[in-house]
Amino acid sequence: MAKLNVNGRVREFEAEPDTPLLWVLREQLQLTGTKYGCGIAQCGACTVHIDGVPVRSCVRPVSTLSGKEKIVTIEGLSKNGSHPVQKAWARLDVPQCGFCQSGMIMAVAALLKAKPNPSDDDVSSAITNICRCGTYNRVKAAIKVVAQGGNTKSAHLAIQHVDGSTT
Numbered sequence: 001m002a003k004l005n006v007n008g009r010v011r012e013f014e015a016e017p018d019t020p021l022l023w024v025l026r027e028q029l030q031l032t033g034t035k036y037g038c039g040i041a042q043c044g045a046c047t048v049h050i051d052g053v054p055v056r057s058c059v060r061p062v063s064t065l066s067g068k069e070k071i072v073t074i075e076g077l078s079k080n081g082s083h084p085v086q087k088a089w090a091r092l093d094v095p096q097c098g099f100c101q102s103g104m105i106m107a108v109a110a111l112l113k114a115k116p117n118p119s120d121d122d123v124s125s126a127i128t129n130i131c132r133c134g135t136y137n138r139v140k141a142a143i144k145v146v147a148q149g150g151n152t153k154s155a156h157l158a159i160q161h162v163d164g165s166t167t
Contacts, residue, residue: 007076044129
């Protein structure tokens with residue numbers, strides 16, 4: 001049996017060498033937060049971290065992994081949604097349908113770890129994930145919120161929430 005270090009645990013699996021990491025995560029390890037979107041590494045719904053680097057798992061064959069790499073999926077980013085990016089996502093109501101959001105969150109978390117206060121150009125270069133609902137402005141606002149220590153006023157949004165409050 002092959003092994004992967006996923007979310008801090010060594011996990012065993014059986015798969016053909018050319019099986020994409022995405023399918024091992026979803027089908028073998030039951031980590032279904034990472035999504036299949038396009039299968040050609042264009043949309044980013046399948047983004048995970050491998051040794052801290054965002055990787056499109058739909059095109060990464062498991063045979064390219066030794067088992068020593070540290071893989072983090074959306075389930076491993078935080079146990080209870082307490083990662084600053086997840087908090088900003090919730091506070092700013094970033095997702096609409098939510099399908100792309102796990103990959104988007106993973107890409108943003110990697111960007112902010114590498115560049116805690118990214119410029120607009122940094123964001124445009126690093127966040128190439130596709131959101132069919134078009135929540136890009138909210139994604140950019142959430143990045144600014146995290147970069148500025150959680151201050152939602154820095155996002156310059158007027159989001160009316162269901163409970164009547166605004167952000």
